[in-house]
Amino acid sequence: xxxxxxxxxxxxxxxxxxxxxxxxxxxxxxxxxxxxxxxxxxxxxxxxxxxxxxxxxxxxxxxxxxxxxxxxxxxxxxxxxxxxxxxxxxxxxxxxxxxxxxxxxxxxxxxxxxxxxxxxxxxxxxxxxxxxxxxxxxxxxxxxxxxxxxx
Numbered sequence: 001x002x003x004x005x006x007x008x009x010x011x012x013x014x015x016x017x018x019x020x021x022x023x024x025x026x027x028x029x030x031x032x033x034x035x036x037x038x039x040x041x042x043x044x045x046x047x048x049x050x051x052x053x054x055x056x057x058x059x060x061x062x063x064x065x066x067x068x069x070x071x072x073x074x075x076x077x078x079x080x081x082x083x084x085x086x087x088x089x090x091x092x093x094x095x096x097x098x099x100x101x102x103x104x105x106x107x108x109x110x111x112x113x114x115x116x117x118x119x120x121x122x123x124x125x126x127x128x129x130x131x132x133x134x135x136x137x138x139x140x141x142x143x144x145x146x147x148x149x150x151x
Contacts, residue, residue, distance in 0.1 A: 023125040027117040027139030040081040043070040060137040094123040
């Protein structure tokens, strides 16, 4: 009985440790989408974002040699672009506040999703917002589904 309880406690400890170092990164293009034909992007600033992730995303797209601007949703129609970029950021507190998850979606001007990239890093594998943006945008521009999980 004691041995069974001890083994159960050890298994529970390993399970909890695995949850603490979970991470994943994915990028999926819609069927038939060729991002090489998309030359200009507008990154919509999320009103609750006080950390300027929209500017990090814009700058990372520019690093690809493309044209990108950023601003509020109300201004997106004023920009002649091929793609509207939106994002969802999820933050978590663990001694300090960190970016837990970032999802970035590229859409055409008719709101059809062209590509979606996602990065998730728990506390023990956390990345800076710049690194999360880098991971998501790099995976999207690679143009294929990629995923990994580790711990």
